[in-house]
Amino acid sequence: xAVENRDPAVKLERGFWLVTAVLxxxxxxxxxxxxxxxxxxxxxxxxxxxxQIDALFKFLVASSSVVFIFVIGYLLYFSxxxxxxxxDAPDAVGVQIHDSQSLEMWxxxxxxxxxxxLGIFSIKIWYGIQVQxxxxxxxxxxxxxxxxxFRYPGVHGTIPNEMHLPANVPVxxxxxxxxxxxxxxxxxIRLKADMVPxxxxxxxxxxxxxxxxxxxxxEFCGTLHGEMHKQVVVIEPQAKFIAWxxxxxxxxxxxxDAVPAGGGGPPVSLAGGDAAAGKxxxxxxxxxxxxxxTNGFEKRVVGPxxxxxxxxxxxxxxxxxxxxxxxxxxxxxxxxxxxxxxxxPSMGANGLSAKDVANLVAYLKTLK
Amino acid sequence: MSVAVHGEVHGGGVADHIHPEPxxxxxxxxxxxxxxxxxxxxxxxxxxxxxxxxxxxxxxxxQLMHHSGALVNPDTYxxxxxxxGSTMVWLVIIPLLTGGFGNFVFPLQIGARDVxxxxxxxxxxxxxxxxxxxxxxxxxxxxxxxxWTEYPPMSLQGAAGTSMWAAAIFLIGVSSTMTGIxxxxxxxxxxxxxxxxxxxxxxxxxxxxxxxLLMIATTALGAALAALFIERQFGVPFFDPTKGGSxxxxxxxxxxxxxxxxxxxxxxxFGMISEILPTFARKPIFGYKMIAFSSVAIALLGFxxxxxxxxxxxxxxxxxxxxxxxxFFIAIPTGIKIFSWLTTLWGGKIQFSTAMxxxxxxxxxxxxxxxxxxxxxxxPFDLHAHGTYFIVAHLHYVLVGGSLMAILxxxxxxxxxMSGRMMNETLGKWTFWLFFIGFNGTFIPMHWLGLLGMxxxxxxxxxxxxxxxIVATAFSFVMTAALLLFFINALYSLRNGRKAGPNxxxxxxxxWQIPSPPPYYNFKHVPAVFAAPYDFAEPLPYRGxxxxxxxxxxxxxPAGH
Ligand SMILES: [Cu+2]
Ligand SMILES: [Cu+2]
Numbered sequence: 001x002a003v004e005n006r007d008p009a010v011k012l013e014r015g016f017w018l019v020t021a022v023l024x025x026x027x028x029x030x031x032x033x034x035x036x037x038x039x040x041x042x043x044x045x046x047x048x049x050x051x052q053i054d055a056l057f058k059f060l061v062a063s064s065s066v067v068f069i070f071v072i073g074y075l076l077y078f079s080x081x082x083x084x085x086x087x088d089a090p091d092a093v094g095v096q097i098h099d100s101q102s103l104e105m106w107x108x109x110x111x112x113x114x115x116x117x118l119g120i121f122s123i124k125i126w127y128g129i130q131v132q133x134x135x136x137x138x139x140x141x142x143x144x145x146x147x148x149x150f151r152y153p154g155v156h157g158t159i160p161n162e163m164h165l166p167a168n169v170p171v172x173x174x175x176x177x178x179x180x181x182x183x184x185x186x187x188x189i190r191l192k193a194d195m196v197p198x199x200x201x202x203x204x205x206x207x208x209x210x211x212x213x214x215x216x217x218x219e220f221c222g223t224l225h226g227e228m229h230k231q232v233v234v235i236e237p238q239a240k241f242i243a244w245x246x247x248x249x250x251x252x253x254x255x256x257d258a259v260p261a262g263g264g265g266p267p268v269s270l271a272g273g274d275a276a277a278g279k280x281x282x283x284x285x286x287x288x289x290x291x292x293x294t295n296g297f298e299k300r301v302v303g304p305x306x307x308x309x310x311x312x313x314x315x316x317x318x319x320x321x322x323x324x325x326x327x328x329x330x331x332x333x334x335x336x337x338x339x340x341x342x343x344x345p346s347m348g349a350n351g352l353s354a355k356d357v358a359n360l361v362a363y364l365k366t367l368k
Numbered sequence: 369m370s371v372a373v374h375g376e377v378h379g380g381g382v383a384d385h386i387h388p389e390p391x392x393x394x395x396x397x398x399x400x401x402x403x404x405x406x407x408x409x410x411x412x413x414x415x416x417x418x419x420x421x422x423x424x425x426x427x428x429x430x431q432l433m434h435h436s437g438a439l440v441n442p443d444t445y446x447x448x449x450x451x452x453g454s455t456m457v458w459l460v461i462i463p464l465l466t467g468g469f470g471n472f473v474f475p476l477q478i479g480a481r482d483v484x485x486x487x488x489x490x491x492x493x494x495x496x497x498x499x500x501x502x503x504x505x506x507x508x509x510x511x512x513x514x515x516w517t518e519y520p521p522m523s524l525q526g527a528a529g530t531s532m533w534a535a536a537i538f539l540i541g542v543s544s545t546m547t548g549i550x551x552x553x554x555x556x557x558x559x560x561x562x563x564x565x566x567x568x569x570x571x572x573x574x575x576x577x578x579x580x581l582l583m584i585a586t587t588a589l590g591a592a593l594a595a596l597f598i599e600r601q602f603g604v605p606f607f608d609p610t611k612g613g614s615x616x617x618x619x620x621x622x623x624x625x626x627x628x629x630x631x632x633x634x635x636x637x638f639g640m641i642s643e644i645l646p647t648f649a650r651k652p653i654f655g656y657k658m659i660a661f662s663s664v665a666i667a668l669l670g671f672x673x674x675x676x677x678x679x680x681x682x683x684x685x686x687x688x689x690x691x692x693x694x695x696f697f698i699a700i701p702t703g704i705k706i707f708s709w710l711t712t713l714w715g716g717k718i719q720f721s722t723a724m725x726x727x728x729x730x731x732x733x734x735x736x737x738x739x740x741x742x743x744x745x746x747x748p749f750d751l752h753a754h755g756t757y758f759i760v761a762h763l764h765y766v767l768v769g770g771s772l773m774a775i776l777x778x779x780x781x782x783x784x785x786m787s788g789r790m791m792n793e794t795l796g797k798w799t800f801w802l803f804f805i806g807f808n809g810t811f812i813p814m815h816w817l818g819l820l821g822m823x824x825x826x827x828x829x830x831x832x833x834x835x836x837x838i839v840a841t842a843f844s845f846v847m848t849a850a851l852l853l854f855f856i857n858a859l860y861s862l863r864n865g866r867k868a869g870p871n872x873x874x875x876x877x878x879x880w881q882i883p884s885p886p887p888y889y890n891f892k893h894v895p896a897v898f899a900a901p902y903d904f905a906e907p908l909p910y911r912g913x914x915x916x917x918x919x920x921x922x923x924x925x926p927a928g929h
Contacts, residue, residue, distance in 0.1 A: 010715075043820055053748045060749060064739040071706060071735045078713040079720075079728060082649070088717055091874075093904040094651035095715035104658050107707045108700065115696045122692060122746040129748060130685055180521045181615060183680065183755055187821040190752040194680045196616065197521065198609035201682040214830075218755030218823040220514050220522060223442045226826030288442060288828065301441040342443070 010097060015081055023073040027066040034062040046188035046213050046234060047205040049129050053190040056125045063114065129191075132204035136170030139163065143175070143182030143195035145343065146224040147351060148215060152245060156252040160348055163215065163232040165207050166241035173203045183219035186232055194219055207234040223302055223342065224288065268334055268347075268354040270326055270361055278356075278363025285350050286360075293367055303341055311368050319344075326361050333357045389888045399494070401486035402888060406493050407472030408786055411779075413497050414464045415855070420504065421455035424448050426848060429810075429841040435831040442827035446513035447529075449825060451503065453516030454533065458540045459500045461771050462629070465636035466582060467493060467547055469778055470575050472786060474551070476879035477569045479560025479897065481890050484553040492546045499539035506532040515825055517622060520607035520615045524600060534597040541586045541593070544632075548582025551575055560878070562897035567909075569877045569901055570659055574639025577663040581628045581635075581670065589625035592618060616681055623674035631670040633767060634734075635663050637774035638705055641727050644781050645709055647875040648724035649716030652902040655708040662701035669698050679750045688747045695745035702738055706731060721873070722796030726777030729804050733769025737762060740815070758818030764811045776803065776854065783858065784872045788884045789865030795857040802850035809843025876901040881913055 039045075039054045082094070140151040141163065149158040165171055175184050177195035184203070185192035193201040217228035235241040282293060286306070295305025297315050309315075310324050319339045322328040334357055336346030347357055390396045400406060427448050431439040440448070475483055483489050510527020512518055523530050555576045559568070568576075595606040596618070605611035607618050638659075646653040653659065675683055675691040683691075709731055718724065740762040744750050753759065776799070783791050813836040818824070822833045829837070871880040878901070882891060891913065899909035 049748075053752060056746060056748050057743075057752075060743050060746065064742065068735060068739060071710065072732055074710050075713070075728060075731055078710065078716075079718060082713060082716045082718050084650075084717045084719045092650065092717045094649055094717045096652060096903065096905050097654065097715070098652045098902075099655045099657070103711070104655050104704070104708075108658075108704060111700050111703045115699060118742075118746070119693050119696055122696075122748060123689060125748045126688070126692075129751070180525070181519060185752075185755070185823070187752070190748075192680050192751055192754060194682060196609070196682055198614075199616070199682050201680075214821060216821060216823055220446070220519070220825040222513075222522065222525075223446070225446075226442065226823070226828040229830075288436070291441075302443050 008095060008097065010095070010100070013081075015077070019073060019077045023070050026073070027069050030065040030069060031062045034058055034065065044188045044209060044211065044213070045190075046186070046209045046211065046232075047207045049125070049132065049205060050188065050190045052125045052128050056122060059118070059121060063118070129204075132206065133170040134172060134204065136172065136206075137165065138172045138174070139165070141173055141175045141184055141195070143177035143179075143184065143217070143221070144348075145179050145222050146217070146228040146345065147348060148182075148184070148228075148230050149348070152248065155245065155248045156254075159248050159252070161230050161351055163230070164241060164244050165232060165234050166238045167207050167210050167234050167236040169238065170204065170206045173205075174200050175203065176200050180221050181219050182217050182221045182228065185216045185218045186213055187216065188213040192218060210234045210236040224345070227288065267327065268330055268357045270330055270358045273358035273360075273362025275359070275362040275366050278359035278361070279366075281352075281356055281360055282363055285352070289344075300341065303344055306364060307367050309364055309367065326365060329364060330357055330361050333360060399490060401482070401490045403471045403475050403483045403486065403489060404786075404886060404890075406489050407468055407470070409493055410463050410467035410471060410496065411469070411786075413500070414460050414468055417455055417459035417500055418851075419855075421452050421460055422848060422851060424452035424455065426844065428452060429844045431827065432829070432837045433834075433841050435829050435834045435837075437828045440827075443513065445827035446825070447507065447511035450512045450515050450518075450533075451507070454503060454512075454537065455500075456767070457516055457629070457633070458537055459496075459503065461633045461767060461775070462540075462544065463496060464775050465633060465771065466544065466551070466575075466578060467496065469640065469775070469782070470547070470551060470578075470636060473782060473879060474569075474572045474575045475554060475558070476785075476882070476886060476890060477572050477877050478555065478558065478563050479878050479891060479895050480554060480558040481894070483550050484558055485550050488546050488550050492543045492550070495539050495543040499536045499543070502532055502536035502539070506530070506536070517626070518596070519622075520596065520599075520613075520618050521609065523596060524608055531597055531600050534593045534600070538590055538593040538597070541590045544582045545586045545590075548579045548586070552579035552583065555579065560891075560894050560897055564897075566657065566660075567897055567900045568660075570642035570653060570656070570663075571636070571639035571877075573660040574635045574637075574642070574663050577667040578632055578635045581632050581667055585625045585628035585632075585671070588621050589629075592621035592625070595621075616678070619678050619681055620674070623677045624671075627674040627677065628667075628670045630766070631666055633771045635666065637730070637771045638663065640774045640778040640781070641709060641730055642705075643875075643877065644723050644727040644777055645712050646902050646904070647781075647873050648719045648721055648727075649713055650719075650904045651712055651716045652900075652904065653708070654711040654714075655704070656900060656902065658704050659708050662704045665701040666698060669694060669701075673698065673745075676745055676750070679747050680754045692745055692747050696742065699738065699742050706735055706738075721780070722791070722793055722800055723777045723781035723873075725797065725800040726773050726780065729800065730770065730773040730777065733765055733773060733804075733807065737765025737769055740765060753818060755823055756818035757814040757822045757824055760824050761811050761814035761818060764814075768811070769807055773803075773807075776800075779854075779858065781873070782879075783861070784865075784868030785879055785884045785886070787862055787865070788868055789861050790868050790872060791861045791865060792857050795853055795860075799850050799854045799857065802846055802853065806843050806845070806847030806850055810840050810847055813837075813840050876904065876908060878910065881908065881910060 035058060045051050045054065138153060142149055147161060149160045150163050151158055175193045175195045176199060177197045182195040183192055184195055189205050191203050191205060193203050211234055213232050215230045215232050217225060289302035290306050291299060291301040294307055296307045297304045297312060299305040316324060318324050318328055318332060320332060320337050332344060334347050337344045397405060427439060431437055431445050506512065506529030509529045509532065512523065512526050512530040512533040514522040514526060555572060598604050599606050605613040607613040607615050609615055642653055642659055673691055673695045676695045679688055744753060744762060780791055780796055817833050817836055822829055868884045870883050893912045895910040895912045897910055
C-alpha cells in the first residue's frame, strides 16, 4: 500500500494546541489532587503494607487520569470541531491522511515506557508484600460455610468468629478452608487470600492502627456467601492481647484439637431461654433462609417455614426424622443438618452461643 | 473461465462456484447454508437470549435495591446471576460477534460467495439454539449457582442443573470451534482476486485474529467442562480436593479459555469500530497496518495472561510476575488502536449517525474499561480488588461499554444491508443517549462499591452500600429502556423503514457495492480488488463488479488458486 507519499502535509490548527494546553492543565490538576488525596479517609489503613498498596493505587489513578483526560478531551474536541456542517458539500471528504510513522512510533514508545515504569513500580511493591517479616505471631484462619474460625499458638481447638491481633507485631496468617473455596479479605489491609481446601495460602502484614475492621469473603461459597463477614480487632497495648489469648487458653483447655466446625459437644441446656431475645435473633439470623415466622412448613425459602415447628399435626417429625421436641430442635440448631432441602448451618456457622440456642428454642415454642 | 451467474452450478474455482438457490421456505430460511441467512439467524437468536439475560439482570438489580435482598432468597438470586453471566457471554456477545456479524459481513467484504464450509456453518448454528434452551432448562432442575465461572468444589455440589449447564456450554464450545475453523479457512482461501491481506477491511482482520482463538482456546474449555461433567455424574475426582483432585486446576483450564474469550468478545468489536469510524468521518482509517497487526498481537498475547485471574488463588508468588507484566503489555496494542481511532476523527467531516454515536461512545467507555483492566493486572492492587464489585464494574465496562456498544453501532450500521431498509435515526439517537447515560450510571458506582468493601455475587450486603446500589438500579432501568427502544426500532423499521438502496452510508467496502439485501450469490461477478477500501477521495478500487467488467483485465482468478 504505497499511499504514504500521497498524504498531504498536515498542519495542526490553533484550536488543537489550545485544547492540548487545557487538557495538560486539567491533567496536572488531576495528578496533584490524586497524590494529595488521603485515601485512608475513605478506607482506613490498618496495617503495613496497606500504605504501599495505596501508593500504587494513587500512581495508577494519577497516570491513567492523564490518559483518560486526553482521550476524552480529544474525542470531544474532534467530534465538535470536525463535524459535518450544513455548508459542506454532500460528497465532502476529510483530510486524506493514512498514517504517520513518527506519530505511530511515539504512541508505541511512550506507552511502552509507561508500562515499564508501571511494571517496575508494581514489582517493587509486590516485593514489599512478599518480604513482610516471617517472624512474629502465626495465626491460622479456616473458612467454613459460612464463617471463619481461628487457631492460635498455645490454644487448643479453634476460636470462632473474631480474630484478635496485637498492634505492631508482624503477623503471618495461614489460610485454608474446610468445605469449599472461600476468600479472606481485610479491606483495611488491602490484602486477600483465597481459602482453598487442601491448600495453604499465606498473608503477611503488620497491624499498625488499633480498631475493629471487617473480614469479608469474596469467593462465592454458597447460600450465605453474602453474610460471610466477621471482624478483626487490632489491640493495643500488647498486654491486652495477651490477656485475651490466655482467656481462650483456659476456656479451650479441655477442647479437643479436632472440634467439628462450630457444632458438636454435649447438648446445650434449654433452661432459662428468653423468647423475646430469641425473637430478635430469629429476625437477624434465620429469616434469610426460613422466611417470616408466620410461614408454615410448606412455605419454603431455603429451609422450611418454622411456624408451629413444635406443634404441627401435619409434621410431627422434624426434617431429621426425630420427633418435634424442644431438645431435638436444639440439636438441629446446635449441629446443623443437611437433608433434602439443603444445609441448615450449625450453631458455629450461625454464630450462636449456647444461650442463643436456648433463647431461639424458647421463641420457637411460642409459635403456635 | 466463464463467470457464473444466478442459479447455475459451475465446477470451476472456489469463487465462481454457486450452489443452486434453494426454493423452499425451510431450505431458504431455516436450514439455510447461506452465510447471510445464518448470520441473521445468529443475530436474531442472540438478541432473543439477550432479552432473557437482560431480564435476569434487572431481577438482579431489583434484588440489590435493599441490603437484605428485595426480591428473592439467596439461592434463587445465585441462580439468577449465574445464568445471566453465562447467557451474556456464550449466548449473546460471542455468537453475535462471530456467528452473527462475522458470518454476515466478512465473506461479503472479501468478495466471497459464501464461507468455505457452508454445511458446517449450518451445523454450527443449529447447535446454538438447542444449547441455549438446555442452559435455560437448568432452571427446572435447579440452576447452577456459582456464577459463570462455576469454580469447584461449589460447582460439584450445585444442583442437577449444573451438569446441564456444563453440557450446554460444551455444545456452544463445539459450535464456536467449528465457526473458528470455517472462518479461518474462508479468510485464507476465499478472498477475491487482488484482495491481499493488506487490502482487507479491518473487520476481516479482526475476524482473522479471532478465529484461531475460537479454535484453540475453546478446546481447553471443552476439556474443563467435560471433566466437570464426568466428575459430577460419575465421580471421577478431577477437582474435588477431598479425593485428591485440584480445584485450582479448573481455574487454570477455565481461564486458559476465558481470557482469550474476552478477546473473542472484543476484537470483532474493534473491527466494527474500525469500519464505522472512517465511513462517517469520510477519512481513511489512520494507521491501517498498526490496527491490523495490533489485533494479531492482542490475540497472541491473550494466550499468555490467563493466570491474572488467579493472583489470589495461591499461585507460586514468582509466577505472578510474568502474568502481570504480559498483561500490562496488552495495553500497548490496545492503546495503538485507541489513538489511531482518535486520529481518524481528526480532520474528518464527521456525520453523527446513530452508528457513529455508538462508535464514538465506544471509544470513551472502552478506554475507561481498558484502564481499570491495567489496574487489575497490577498484582498488589488486584489483591485488594479481586472478587469485589470493582471486577463487576470493569467487566461490564469492557463487555457492555465495549462489545455491546459496538454491536449496537454495528446493527445500526449494517441493518440496511441486512434488511434493505433504514432504521429510524431519531429513535436511534434516543437509544444511544439513553443507553450511554444508563450504562455509565449503572456501572460507575460499582467501582467504589467494590473498593470500599462490597464483594461480588452476594444476595445481601452491608447497609452502608445501599444508596449507591439504588442509584445503579435506577440507571439500569434507563439502560433497559434504551434497549427496548432499540428492539422496537429494529422491528418497526423492518416494514416501515425507508428503502436503503445498496449504499446508504456511501461506504467503500465491498458489501456496500451490491444490492441490499444482497442476492443469494452475493456477487454477480467476483470483483478484482486494487487497493484498501478507505480512500474516500479516490474512485472505488474494485473492477469486475456487475456490468463494468473491463475486457482488458483478465478474468478474475480466486485468491489461493
Ligand atoms: Cu464466600
Ligand atoms: Cu483475563
